[in-house]
Amino acid sequence: MAENRITIKDLAKRMNLSVSSISRALNDHPSIGEETKKRVKKLAEELGYFPNSVASNFRQNRTYSIGIIAPRIDVYFHSLVISGIEEVMYKSGYNVMIYQSRDSLEREKAITNILQNNRVEGIISCPSIETTDCDHFCKFKTMGIPVVFYDRIPNSNDFSKITINDYEAAFNATEHLISMGCKRISHIAGNQNTGIFSERLRGYKEALEKHHLNVDPDLIIYTSNLSYEDGVKSAQKLLSLPQQPDGIFCANDYTAISAMQVFLKANYKIPQDIAVVGFSNYPISRIIEPHLTTIDDRAFEMGKTAAKLLLRQIEEKNALISSETIVLKSELIIRDSTRKN
């Protein structure tokens, strides 16, 4: 165990300088002569000195660390958001500590305590499905530690939030189906306790209303997870109706794809007999046949935006942290699953 723990003290002794001079030399403090700086750095190099960020940060009462709490890392959407966060934080010299709540409120609470004890300077989180109030995040607010929520954002106005224009996206997607000639449009909906999914339902409904189309409750299928299997079941329900829809707007891509497959197997033509729109623009949507029309949810951008907002709030710490909401504009990506020409 070649313990290689050279400290500035060691450098100081070797050079007959004080530790403060060494510290200043290494940090390019203006009051140190160029000559001395060079010599100090050279010796540091030779002895294999490397700074102890932990000690330095501790002294300065900083950590240059932020925490992410996501339900899971291995969901493509979250992995993209995290990637965006890492990208921005890396360039700004911050460390990113990562935690999965696995959709457990209890675990989420425990993680907030860990982050508090570890003195992270900010937090980016998509709350767990079980999270109804954000009391366990309030401590950060009162300590001046900024928190930014994304995706599943709480109702509270106390925190900053990044989201996309779910309502508008759903509205546009539904209008797109209408413009393709669809008259009986179904919606496969997500958990209505989650804001983004109720917004998508609302957008769907209001687009129908705007175009004087009947909002038929039989055509709205509620699912809990929006899993692939949920999509299969939903499509089967639609197939068993006395009159089938001629268009489906799905709250995510997985259900859209499984619905497409169910209808294809039942010898429906897509998009001629039934047009399908998904949500998220997962990679699979441009691989599956027919290619799926969907909405790009700007996940990577969301991560970058969240990170930049958080950094700004960390830097402005002396000012009172004001909560801010940023809405990213999603994009309808039209592909063969709705292209009727």
Place this chain on the structure above:
Amino acid sequence: MAENRITIKDLAKRMNLSVSSISRALNDHPSIGEETKKRVKKLAEELGYFPNSVASNFRQNRTYSIGIIAPRIDVYFHSLVISGIEEVMYKSGYNVMIYQSRDSLEREKAITNILQNNRVEGIISCPSIETTDCDHFCKFKTMGIPVVFYDRIPNSNDFSKITINDYEAAFNATEHLISMGCKRISHIAGNQNTGIFSERLRGYKEALEKHHLNVDPDLIIYTSNLSYEDGVKSAQKLLSLPQQPDGIFCANDYTAISAMQVFLKANYKIPQDIAVVGFSNYPISRIIEPHLTTIDDRAFEMGKTAAKLLLRQIEEKNALISSETIVLKSELIIRDSTRKN
């Protein structure tokens, strides 16, 4: 800014006790009376005290943090590995700091320095595509900081590694195609500078040899990325051969899927005319039609195993760190793309 920075000093003053007693009480040190402990904890609670892990860790010369360096987070395989690592580390009370090399050697080197300065206690990494030697990881070895590599593992014997049995998996996959009656089997290969991909090619070749089938260089298509587009191009090349293959073993799922689509469009029947095997068991493989036979690469397990190995090495720090290689057994998952009955 309601600064809520209660320290054990504050508790000590309030209770007319020494800081050491407070520290001991909070840490359930045996030499403190139950009564005192209770009173200290109660006051701590009341004043909203929470421990400063940074200070505590600093004092103890520990960080309870490990670093991950992955090429990217938003590749499903890596996100699964990271998820597995987080799962194990969380349960063991370690923080996970995450970094993306984005396949840049320069960035990877910079990250190793950051991790060194931040005194992580261990590192798990999948080296960048540009990484040919691991010199920049040697400093950890000499400092007694364990490093575990996964997926793209270096040749060096100085580090611990987790991998799957790529050779065997490829061998079995190819034999599976042979057992289904395939005689002209193609391989869509990955970058041969990467060990896992050259192993997959080797497994393919040796399976053919074992069964006295000709290894036809025309049937081996080398790609750089194994991207979806690479798969399309590779399949087109195969289509243009005077004699087409009747089976393809692909080094990943994306190329397998695009190859399937190319052959389907050319009116080949899968698996009757041509059987296809992928590699990785990405979720899309059981969604795409026909469902893709593939090899599960145990990504989540790989993360958990890497984390457990790392923890063991951290805990054993006083002993000399011995490098260890763990090979996980992959699993051939047979689906309709090869099921000829």
Place this chain on the structure above:
DNA sequence: TTGTAAGCGTTATCAC
């Protein structure tokens, strides 16, 4: 331009 010394919050050592 350089040095002295205090201190960040905690724990470990020794003493009582």
Place this chain on the structure above:
DNA sequence: GTGATAACGCTTACAA
């Protein structure tokens, strides 16, 4: 059982 004190490695007034 409890207390005093030093120390972890570094930064930063303040002094010189």
